Amino acid sequence: xxxxxxxxxxxxxxxxxxxxxxxxxCEPFVVGPLKxxxxxxxxxxxxxxxxxxxxxxxxxxxxxxxxxxxxxxAHDELEPQG
Numbered sequence: 001x002x003x004x005x006x007x008x009x010x011x012x013x014x015x016x017x018x019x020x021x022x023x024x025x026c027e028p029f030v031v032g033p034l035k036x037x038x039x040x041x042x043x044x045x046x047x048x049x050x051x052x053x054x055x056x057x058x059x060x061x062x063x064x065x066x067x068x069x070x071x072x073x074a075h076d077e078l079e080p081q082g
Contacts, residue, residue: 016061017032017033017034017035017036017039017059017061018033019031019046019057019059019060020056020057020058020059020060021055021057022055022056022057024055025054025055030060032060036061040073043057043059043073043078044079044080048080057072057078058070058072058073059071
């Protein structure tokens, strides 16, 4: 089952990027669609609420030809910015 969160689709009807969160590395859900620049920000927000790092975080993208790709974040990418 896929759930979506946020109002991003109202501003940009054709975003092709999502954040895949796998809670406890067992239960997947999708956040988005999002603008590409928002995926990492959302992943950082989620990691800040998950200090035990139990949840898997992945970036999903769909290209113009319909090819889906998934990528992992480097540990340093998810560190708080500031």
